[in-house]
Amino acid sequence: MVPLTWYLIVAAALFCIGTFGALARRNAVGVLMGVELMLNAVNINLVAFWRYINVGQMTGQLFAIFVITVAAAEAAVGLALIIAIYRQRRTVNVEEIDTMKG
């Protein structure tokens, strides 16, 4: 059996990679991909905890399914926004979309 901490370490590493992508990428779609990686890392955590701590109840998997659902909805709306912004401003560079900057 693989110890629980190995799964948690993989999930933590993936989360940090996703954070780096979300904070450091220039392109808006790249930022979104980082966010998706973060959500997937959370899913790994949830399912690992389900498997190793409370297999009898399906709460862990259920929660992971909800996370996937919300991630899908958020990806759809986010990408629609990116497409609309591109049509308006001809750019998806997050540094150039700054009309609200003080």
Place this chain on the structure above:
Amino acid sequence: MDYVLDFFVNLGRSWTTWLGTFLPEWGVTIINYLVGGIILVLMPVIATLTLTWMERKVIGRIQNRLGPNRVGPWGIFQAIADAVKMLIKEDIIPDAADRPVFNLAPILIAGAAALVWAVMPFGKGVIGVDLNVGVLYLVAVGSITTVSVIMAGWGSNNKFALIGAFRGVAQLLSYEVPMILSIATVVLLAGSMSTMRIVEAQQIPFIFVLPVAFIAYFLASAAEVGRAPFDLLEADSEIVAGYFIEYSGLKFGWFYIAEYGNLFAVSAITATLFLGGWRGPFSHQAPVLGPLYFIIKTVLVVFVMMWIRGTWPRFRIDQMLGFAWKVLVPASLANLLWVAIVLKIALPTIVQWALMLGGNLLILVIAAGMLGRAAKRHAEQRNLAPLSSGAA
């Protein structure tokens, strides 16, 4: 005699015990997996070789001509001739193409066509791996095809390929929904997602209980594979071979293998879900007949698909998408709802099935009526001749 009656399972057991005499446990497992994998990967290749010949003969006969008959008796070596021709063609790669993506797309799509065969129930106990989410796995593998279509379209660096890929993905995604809905209906009825158990739950083939689900699944999977009348993507007169326009030689061969492998696979799934899989007369006493019945039913479904290809005209892209979303999805949803309601009423199974069949026929009549009226209205709008003029 008993050995022959359950031939395939007994053969597998004898092989495993023979291997176990001189190999450690893990060696036997690895060799078994390898052999199983090779057999399953060969399925799309065998399907391509035989189905291309069958298609050309069937379509030829429908069009009142003979089809290939020079290369071997009845032209059965035509497929090998085609394969050799394809192999010796020059492999051209466009200059500005994205090389790894361009090269990877045909491999992925052929791989997806091969992966499907892992959960096909050929006979009682003759299955690659009996996943308890078997049918969902089938749909998920189909989505790998979608990604590789985009990769092919992008990697070719060609506007026609890109447009063809977009349309292809729109078609594939739209028709996944009625496909999943009709599979969900069958899963509700059988009580399990495992393909093995779905076959075992079919006391009578489900086509007699859920004809709407059968029609919806048949048409949706024809669209998933890209067969006529949904072959807008690869029709030469429409988009010049669509997303695999820039592929030549063996890479095009992989697309070809993937297409016919997918055709065989969706026919096999239709046979499993709706026609009773490996069940047939005497299949309980002699399980060795199981794979034979399975192959016969699959070839029957393939024949019907080829028949449709030879007879029906092609859909336009907006007609195709409209058909998926406006006809198949509501019908499948209504079917699913009705089956779920009927299953909750505590009645003997036969009565439940009769109720479901009645509901299905009602859905068919309503759908046909609405489609007929829409067609008449459309014809009147465009001042076409009314349909009843021929009978007068």
Place this chain on the structure above:
Amino acid sequence: MQQVMFIVISAVTLISGALVVTTRSLFRSALWLVLAFFGIAGLFVLLNAEFLAVAQILIYVGAISILIIFAIMLSRGVMDPETRRFNDQWGVVAGFTAVLLVLLVAILTRVQWPLAAGAVPADAIQRLGADFVGPYVIPFEVASVLLVAAMIGAIIIAREREN
């Protein structure tokens, strides 16, 4: 044997994740994202959550990745030399995430997790379905409303304006 598979699959996942955030060409990084999703599905299979693995492939690879690829293609600049990947603060971000990683690993290796060895219930999928319409029916219904709202919203936002 299981440990070997775990190491291979998590290596694939982490390496493709790293490539997602560092590749210059956006389309290639979308493809690496697809590979990362497959790796995560493999991890789910190792954790005996097969339904979730198949659902992950179906939803993430089959739909979300395609959505991302479409958005990439629809938002490419006309003159598109591959511009710089990272914005000006990438050094700070790299340092921060490295510290975060070290902190997380340090914490989770020191916690005494209340491990409970158990077997996966045989009717796991039936239980999952029963939970959806039983104790967790409200989040289920709210999720369906959310999906409809997201669908309508996305269609309206991304529609072509006919001026």
